[in-house]
Amino acid sequence: MSILFSPVSIRSVDFRNRLWVSPMCMYSAVDGVVQEWHHTHLAQFASGGAGLIVAEATAVVPEGRISPRDVGLWNDEQRDAWAPIVRAIHDRGAAAGIQLAHAGRKASTWWPWADDRGSVPESKGGWQTTAPSAIAFDGFAEPIALDGSGIDAVVDGFASASRRALDAGFDVLEIHGAHGYLLHQFLSPLSNLRDDEYGGTLENRARLLLRVIDAVRDTAGDGVPLFVRISATDHAEGGFTAEEAALVGHWATEHGADLIDVSSGGLVAHQQIDVFPGYQVPLAETVRQGGRIPVTAVGLITAAAQAEKVLADGAADAIFAGREWLRDPHFALRAAHELGAEIAWPPQYDRAHWR
Numbered sequence: 001m002s003i004l005f006s007p008v009s010i011r012s013v014d015f016r017n018r019l020w021v022s023p024m025c026m027y028s029a030v031d032g033v034v035q036e037w038h039h040t041h042l043a044q045f046a047s048g049g050a051g052l053i054v055a056e057a058t059a060v061v062p063e064g065r066i067s068p069r070d071v072g073l074w075n076d077e078q079r080d081a082w083a084p085i086v087r088a089i090h091d092r093g094a095a096a097g098i099q100l101a102h103a104g105r106k107a108s109t110w111w112p113w114a115d116d117r118g119s120v121p122e123s124k125g126g127w128q129t130t131a132p133s134a135i136a137f138d139g140f141a142e143p144i145a146l147d148g149s150g151i152d153a154v155v156d157g158f159a160s161a162s163r164r165a166l167d168a169g170f171d172v173l174e175i176h177g178a179h180g181y182l183l184h185q186f187l188s189p190l191s192n193l194r195d196d197e198y199g200g201t202l203e204n205r206a207r208l209l210l211r212v213i214d215a216v217r218d219t220a221g222d223g224v225p226l227f228v229r230i231s232a233t234d235h236a237e238g239g240f241t242a243e244e245a246a247l248v249g250h251w252a253t254e255h256g257a258d259l260i261d262v263s264s265g266g267l268v269a270h271q272q273i274d275v276f277p278g279y280q281v282p283l284a285e286t287v288r289q290g291g292r293i294p295v296t297a298v299g300l301i302t303a304a305a306q307a308e309k310v311l312a313d314g315a316a317d318a319i320f321a322g323r324e325w326l327r328d329p330h331f332a333l334r335a336a337h338e339l340g341a342e343i344a345w346p347p348q349y350d351r352a353h354w355r
């Protein structure tokens with residue numbers, strides 16, 4: 001009996017399995033509005049058997065976009081463009097999630113295949129970035145430090161984007177607290193040098209994340225699963241640690257989060273990451289055991305038996321994969337076959353079903 005292909009329920013949502021699609025930016029939106037690309041891109045994973053598809057980092061305010069081509073949810077046009085995509089995911093039997101994000105000092109950058117690198121200047125459509133402290137990410141423009149009303153506006157942005165996401169039909173909300181973006185910038189002592197109630201102690205550095213969780217849970221009500229992605233280490237001396245991540249994860253669940261999606265890194269350019277298959281699984285296990293909370297594991301989990309073992313070992317409760325889904329959008333159909341798990345195929349594809 002495969003654990004990977006056993007269903008799981010969180011609050012009011014049933015997931016047909018535990019092999020999920022990790023959020024992946026496509027840098028293909030126009031004025032924050034999703035396009036036909038996003039529709040075909042996301043729907044194919046649902047045909048391919050995913051239990052949950054979490055759509056890419058979606059900016060809650062315009063200045064929170066990583067690049068000018070990011071998706072946003074700060075207006076109703078953006079909300080309405082999501083609705084048919086969510087329907088396509090549901091029609092194919094998967095749950096639909098969205099990752100709500102603010103890039104902070106890593107906003108206003110060129111998309112990966114642009115001719116330029118680093119920050120987009122205001123003359124070319126970029127904008128002034130914001131952060132906990134006026135410290136630039138190496139090679140990017142200097143942000144300005146958020147004041148009290150700027151922080152309140154971030155919280156409000158997450159709340160109203162949550163409302164729009166739910167109105168568009170999404171089942172799951174994920175708050176992006178990882179990869180060196182705004183909420184992670186507050187968590188880490190390397191990027192947060194504030195001397196007010198948002199800086200210094202871990203309680204203070206976690207205050208904005210917990211306020212955002214409160215606001216999103218308040219908006220969403222009791223039925224909606226709420227995930228938080230965190231970087232459980234900065235991979236740099238003096239940075240955020242896995243032990244701190246376990247504690248913050250625990251607080252997050254006390255504030256209404258259901259699961260911590262454990263990733264790592266992205267805060268500083270001088271990070272030293274040792275990358276190997278399943279390299280972030282030990283971090284997931286530390287956060288799960290230390291925080292006594294459900295977690296997902298992600299990062300170079302590319303094979304069915306490997307994913308099954310992570311769950312069987314008790315290191316995580318579900319698996320997110322990213323690039324393997326880009327290589328094979330039907331990853332779950334293949335993985336189920338390899339594990340001998342009998343799952344429902346799209347009837348249109350039934351003549352190709354392994355039996």
Ligand SMILES: Cc1cc2nc3c(=O)[nH]c(=O)nc-3n(C[C@H](O)[C@H](O)[C@H](O)COP(=O)(O)O)c2cc1C
Pocket residue numbers: 022023024025026056057099176178179229263298299300301320321322323324
């Ligand atoms: C094209 C691409 C875009 C990504 N965009 C996001 C994103 O929007 N939000 C996020 O949290 N992680 C993002 N990531 C990281 C993935 O979600 C995932 O954590 C990472 O790729 C490691 O998993 P993998 O080895 O299975 O790909 C992105 C990765 C890729 C390859």
